Amino acid sequence: MKKIRQLLLPLFLTISILTGCVHGKLEQGGAYAPVDTNGVPTLQEDFGYYIADASYQTVHSAGMAVFQFELDNRATLYKISPQIKKELDKIRPQFWQYNGLYLRARTGYQLHPTAAGLSDMNAALSKLRQLSEAAQAIVPQLLK
Amino acid sequence: MSPAQVFALLSAIQAAIAAAPKAEEIINNVKNLFTSLFTAKLITKEQQDAIHSYVDAQAALYSSGIVPEALVVTPDP
Numbered sequence: 619m620k621k622i623r624q625l626l627l628p629l630f631l632t633i634s635i636l637t638g639c640v641h642g643k644l645e646q647g648g649a650y651a652p653v654d655t656n657g658v659p660t661l662q663e664d665f666g667y668y669i670a671d672a673s674y675q676t677v678h679s680a681g682m683a684v685f686q687f688e689l690d691n692r693a694t695l696y697k698i699s700p701q702i703k704k705e706l707d708k709i710r711p712q713f714w715q716y717n718g719l720y721l722r723a724r725t726g727y728q729l730h731p732t733a734a735g736l737s738d739m740n741a742a743l744s745k746l747r748q749l750s751e752a753a754q755a756i757v758p759q760l761l762k
Numbered sequence: 763m764s765p766a767q768v769f770a771l772l773s774a775i776q777a778a779i780a781a782a783p784k785a786e787e788i789i790n791n792v793k794n795l796f797t798s799l800f801t802a803k804l805i806t807k808e809q810q811d812a813i814h815s816y817v818d819a820q821a822a823l824y825s826s827g828i829v830p831e832a833l834v835v836t837p838d839p
Contacts, residue, residue, distance in 0.1 A: 714833045
């Protein structure tokens with residue numbers, strides 16, 4: 619878990635600073651660069667949307683891995699430090715709430731892909747990222 | 763921590779890794795994200811669709827109103 623956290627922290631910092639710099643290209647026909655049956659783009663490729671979803675996947679899966687890890691090993695971890703569950707329990711409802719905010723903002727963006735919509739997604743993602751980082755920090759901190 | 767606690771923790775970690783190799787999956791996600799951000803490499807249709815499907819699945823779960831077990835707050839054991 620610590621290894622994951624060590625990987626994620628610089629990643630999120632770097633994304634915050636450098637999004638918009640040199641980046642990959644989206645292959646036509648993918649979900650973020652759709653084409654019609656003749657291979658003609660139906661929408662302009664959307665790298666911002668791709669990055670938001672890719673970041674969400676990373677943040678969400680890392681956060682959920684922590685919550686699942688604690689749940690799967692609750693009896694053992696609780697004996698070692700009851701605070702692990704207590705601290706994660708403070709984050710769980712917020713994680714679900716901001717997860718929902720991101721997903722609702724994404725639905726809105728899919729209907730009306732505007733800069734403001736993407737901004738709403740990124741705002742929810744930013745909070746979700748903080749919660750994911752906090753969850754990742756709890757287990758190693760309380761086992762020291 | 764006592765040696766017994768360390769042993770219990772290591773056992774728990776080993777069991778968790780064996781049961782769900784999430785760490786590798788997450789690290790791969792991070793690597794893919796880095797690659798897409800900092801290289802001019804093509805992000806394939808399959809890579810895009812995999813991410814899109816992941817988020818769509820979460821959206822469907824959220825819409826269903828079912829809170830994942832791992833996020834449900836339950837009384838302390």
